[in-house]
Amino acid sequence: MSTANFIPTIWSARLLESLKKTLVYGGLVNTDYEGEIxxxxxxxxxxxxxxxxxxxxTKENGVGAPEELxxxxxxxxxxxxxxxxxxxxxxxQAQANVKLIDGAMKEASYGLSNAMDRYIASLYTGTVATNMIGSDASPVVPTVxxxxxxxxxxxxxxxxxxxxxxxxxxxxxxxxxxxxxKDPRYTKDSNVMATGYIGNVDGMTVFKSNNVPNTAGTKYKIIAGYKGAISFASQVDQVEAYRPEAGFSDAVKGLQVYGAKLVRPEGLAVLTVNKA
Known part of the structure; x- marks a missing residue:
């Protein structure tokens, strides 16, 4: 796609990066099997x-025969x-005098990471029923x-x-x-307010994300758990630079493959909430 629409009278040597979400789910999974795909x-x-x-x-009975695992x-x-x-x-490239390909690669990398983040977040559906608070039929409406x-x-x-x-x-x-x-129990640590540190609740590190699963802006799935609940593996299969036959341009294409599995459904707990 041409960047003709972005050609100004005076060219800047900098690109304006897009606004990006904070990606967190990818850091909350087990990646032990990543090298095996x-x-x-x-x-x-x-x-x-x-x-x-x-x-x-007991001395009389000993330990008996070994059990089968x-x-x-x-x-x-x-x-x-x-x-x-x-x-x-x-x-x-000649007119803009900017590193368009470098900037585009950053955007592509972020786009792939964002897709993986949403993919991992969607695995909450395997959570055991006893570990759920609220539901799609009766979501909780939290307050301060x-x-x-x-x-x-x-x-x-x-x-x-x-x-x-x-x-x-x-x-x-x-x-x-x-x-x-707005709750003093959460902000009692001065570092929370001074540095924007997310904080902890009941031994859980609290993360903030715009990729929290929700349906039409309601029924947000707040997921709690531990790192061993989900196994995730990804691999950059190919990245290739090439010159398209039609026209005069440099192009880059890439492919990333991945998969995830909720291996311990009991290792997650889900709170379904609606915004007041």
Whole structure:
């Protein structure tokens, strides 16, 4: 696509970057299997071991015969492929005197990351029913007085499901975070107000994202959990620079493949809320 519409009388040596969301979900998943994928359609078999029996020892009975371990297997499928493909005309590069391709690559990288962030966030649908507060039929409408309390309740759901306390998180939309900022229980740490630090609630690191899943601006899915609940693997399959045959331009195309799996549904808790 030509950049002719952006040609000014005097050219600037800088590009105005687009406004971007904060991407957080990609940092809240397990990526242990990332090096094992080969491309779209490939699969990774993930094994898990069941509980080991603990018995009472006596000298008369000893420990008995060893038990057979119970194992389960789940499949992580690399089922999503995203691409970008753009060109910069030679005349545009000469006139603009800006690094158009470098800027476009940054935009492409962000676009791919944003798509992955939304993809990971959508996996909340596998959460076990006992770990849910509110529903699509009866969403909670939080207020300044109780928004903090609802996050504590999510933490209790994780406690009751024996979810590890290390690397716990909760992701809220901006308007919900605004409610928390008006609650002195959340802002009692001076660093929260002075630096914009998101803070913690009941041992969970609070993140803010505009990618919190919602339906038509309602029924926001506030997801709490720990890093081991979702396994995610991605790979940049190809990035190729080329000269299109028609015209005079430089072009770059790229392909990224990825997949994710909610391997521990009990490791997430979901609060369904509507904005007041």
């Amino acid at each position: 080969k491309g779209k359609g490939s699969t990774v078999k993930i094994n898990s071991i069941g509980a080991v029996t603990i018995g009472d020892y 119970n194992s389960t297997q789940t499949t992580l499928t690399i089922d999503t492929a995203k691409f970008f493909n753009f060109q910069v005309h030679d005349i545009d 007085a109780n928004a903090y309390d609802y996050l504590v309740d999510l933490g209790v759901k994780l406690d009751e499901a024996n979810v590890p306390e290390v690397d716990r998180f909760v992701v809220v939309p901006a308007w919900f975070h605004g409610l928390l900022q």
